[in-house]
Amino acid sequence: MARPRTAVRLTGLLTSVVLLLGGAVACGSSDSDSSGSAGSSDTSESTVSADAYPVTIQHKYGSTTIKSEPKRIVTVGLTDQDAVLALGKVPVATTQWLGDYKGAVGPWAQDKLGGSAAPALLTDSGTGPQVEKIAALKPDLILALYSALTKSQYESLSKFAPVVAQPKEFNDYGIPWQEQTEEIGKALGKPDEAKKLVTGVEDKFAAAKKANPAFAGATAVMATPYEGTFVYGSQDPRSRLLSGLGFSLPTDLDKLIGDQFGANISNERVDLLDQDVAVWIVPDLTTAVTKLHGNKVYGDLDVVKQGREVFVKETSDYGNAVSLSTVLSIPYVLDRLVPQLAAAVDGKPATKVEQPAS
Template identity: 65%
Template structure:
């Protein structure tokens, strides 16, 4: 009885959304055009393109005019490629248009995107339909198959790639997948090459990174450690650091997990990056815990504490082609101080 009623309501809701989409679309494409919508470039000649992902493949027939990003950081790649999405999904920072300070310059004079929210039940389907998208990007995301199928009724959807955990796509692949979807593969590759040069310069300047172990964690409901497929951990490995050997064995097939007291040893690395809600209070609390406070990484001042709600902290979690240069400028000096071999060296917070 209850199952039948829920099914009826779901069908009615979906029909309502479809009707909304058809009605709005019939009204034409009035409203602010996306940045660069007047361009007719070589990008337009790249279509159609077909992109494989977790739920099969999606073909984009023509150059997108109204892009909605459901992936939590996909907007940065879109902006880096010279386009402005009409809708973005809120994740960190509460920024206007869900555009971080490292990316706002890419808006130009365009209107900030409409911000959608994932309330824990998935994308806001009706609001996405009302934006009349012709491409929905969910590359850095965790769409379920049913969510993918529902969104596909309104526009082509590029879901997360199957090769990685949900929310585990590397920033390089994220940028290149979105570049292909926008008909700009060459530009996307060029953008990736540029940021990879920043990483190379950092590793050449700091050879100690290649001899060091590191891990990223947060004091969330105990201690939460990010695994090798999480973009934050990949920043360390891209800089030359080695992650703890048992990390993924303990975490399992997830981007991260809370660890037990018995596995605090995973934190005893040459450097640890803490993403903390209150760095001062969290550091004091961690050091009062005998299991953590007695580790060499704590005793020898090899910790990097970031405030998670700061622009810098948000950039560390975003890990995109636009946020990385902003973040590396701040993080690399801190990591260098942490692994310089002198416990007296202060790991100072960035000036700004």
């Protein structure tokens, strides 16, 4: 399974071929960034609890026991680095996915480096993690929670370090940001701190819902114009942004998608997008929108005629933050997404859904 976006276009989508391969497609540069830090740094003032280790974490391929506080952390999960940084650790290496960010550290997380060098950057050509390069980094913990790690990849990585794979309770690439943060908190010996981080972000969702009562009971869907129309299912982090704000997803959404994070739908089923709000992640804000509205089937829907669309440019920091949807990127997203959603559901077709200033 993959979590695409190629350098040209794929924001968080999977092609059918890569789905079969089970690898995570990363965009961007080639090999490890030699400017990465030599080892993980602890940039927080919090300390690991005395009884934190050993700790055993359950996952898709069984369980992993971490015997002591990790010092050299590698993140194979495509968004796991944000939770590590939020908990005061700087990974030895991260895996590139979205944006041309040094060490895969977005602007919402830069201050968490605390003066440390950015992590080394690993890439993935679609065949899985770079096992030899990861081994050369001598990690003492490998995190792969937001991933589609295969059993054979898990076994290969486990030969030289404890590996925390994706949970079995969710689809691949389906772990909610709350569980991701808390599981990483356990692994880093900071479970209480992780829970506080989660509570802090959940409070932001609650405040947004309270300030926008129109969100409750309204329906919404997240999509992107990849190979036609690709919609995100209920277990995708992008859809969870909407449900976390009080929106309801289309009732038959997951029935169409199955056990994946999203899927393409036929032109005959674009009626699925005729919700109170349709949020589009698009490659640009002019050509893509013109093309979407030029599709007669979609263009005739009320969601278009009544101005209830929200557009997010996929290659912007905002678009990258939406796709990552982590404990660090979500507050950045809410500051921008909530005003757009509020404009879309205000019941006034003339209201323009403005783009964020930055």
